[in-house]
């Protein structure tokens with residue numbers, strides 16, 4: 001069978017939706033949360049472009065502040081110190097809104113960080129299935145939590161531990177194998193639903 005490569009183009013967000021979402025945000029950040037591999041950076045960059053806002057990756061900022069990679073921070077100082085740095089860096093970044101802020105998978109598990117995000121941001125949980133996550137994390141070996149043990153088992157454990165907390169996010173978007181633009185449009189629609197302009 002011949003397959004013609006027709007791909008349905010994702011609907012673009014309407015200009016009035018973009019305006020309403022930016023008004024809703026004012027100086028808050030859209031904070032992307034979710035497990036490793038759920039697409040926080042890839043989708044975040046496109047969401048930032050769609051809303052014409054800066055994109056900031058908290059893990060990159062932690063690496064800059066520490067002058068080392070996340071793996072080196074875990075190796076040299078341990079996870080507890082990484083979490084402390086993560087909490088501080090995210091607290092600082094949250095004062096720079098409006099922006100799209102991608103956070104590392106464990107960041108939203110911290111009570112203080114969740115409270116700061118609630119005050120200075122709108123959180124978006126990018127929820128993905130295990131096979132999608134595993135396929136995506138297999139592309140790189142930069143994640144210390146996946147270096148020891150079976151990645152599928154580690155991920156399943158993290159799903160059990162973290163999904164109840166991630167579900168506290170303001171909105172949930174299903175991250176799956178569709179063009180990133182489609183997920184961006186869905187996020188903007190959901191944010192628009194939160195806005196007072198929504199009729």
Ligand code: S3P
Nearest residue numbers: 035036037059104105106143144
């Ligand atoms: C972590 C996720 C990573 C990074 C660190 C710990 C986690 O970020 O912060 O390796 O605890 O889930 P990504 O979610 O961007 O991979």
